[in-house]
Amino acid sequence: MMRVLLLIGIFSVLSSVSMAQDFASRFRNNNENDSVLTCVTISPKMMQEILNNESDKDDDILEIISELKSMQMCTSPINGQHYYDRALEVIERNSKLFEPFLSFNDTSGNFQIVVRKKRDTIIELVMLIHQNDGFALINFTGKMNAKFISKLAESVRREKTS
Numbered sequence: 001m002m003r004v005l006l007l008i009g010i011f012s013v014l015s016s017v018s019m020a021q022d023f024a025s026r027f028r029n030n031n032e033n034d035s036v037l038t039c040v041t042i043s044p045k046m047m048q049e050i051l052n053n054e055s056d057k058d059d060d061i062l063e064i065i066s067e068l069k070s071m072q073m074c075t076s077p078i079n080g081q082h083y084y085d086r087a088l089e090v091i092e093r094n095s096k097l098f099e100p101f102l103s104f105n106d107t108s109g110n111f112q113i114v115v116r117k118k119r120d121t122i123i124e125l126v127m128l129i130h131q132n133d134g135f136a137l138i139n140f141t142g143k144m145n146a147k148f149i150s151k152l153a154e155s156v157r158r159e160k161t162s
Contacts (some may be wrong), residue, residue: 023098023116023126024072024139026090031074037083039074044142047071068142076135084110084130087137091126098126102153108132113149125149 021029024039031037047065076083091098091114103112109131116124122144129136 022070022072022124022139022141023090023094023114024074024137026094027074027087027137030086030090031083036078037074037076039072042071042073044068044070067144068140070139070141072137072139074135074137074139078133080109080130080133080135083135083137084128087126087128087135088112098124101125101149113153115144115149122149125152127152 028037028039044065047068074083097116098114099117101113101115103110105111109129111130112128114126114128115122123141125140125144125148127136127138129138
């Protein structure tokens with residue numbers, strides 16, 4: 001009886017750990033043997049260090065970064081459509097967690113933002129970018145608001161027009 005309870009406890013912990021996984025981790029697990037895809041994690045402390053060295057400091061962004069837990073990026077210079085489609089599959093499989101926030105497609109590529117909320121607070125934001133033959137996934141976790149998302153979208157739009 002004690003073994004059965006122990007096994008039930010272990011399975012409960014394992015299932016809750018897998019449910020707590022962020023989008024980038026789910027995506028990496030689906031592509032773990034892929035040598036083309038590069039993934040990095042940037043901690044909030046590192047983001048603050050980068051911003052502290054910027055000449056144009058934005059107090060709103062500094063405040064938002066203090067609420068972030070992590071930022072993960074997965075990129076590939078080739079096979080962009082393949083990775084974009086694989087990321088969309090992860091979104092579809094987890095459609096109860098993620099909701100569409102913003103997307104646009106044009107001749108140069110595709111861009112999509114999905115969010116995960118806890119009550120009314122955005123706790124995870126995923127940006128998918130497929131441009132030319134490249135791919136980028138940027139995943140923020142923590143507490144975010146519409147102002148932060150608007151600044152992110154604005155920076156992507158600026159970069160597309162440059």
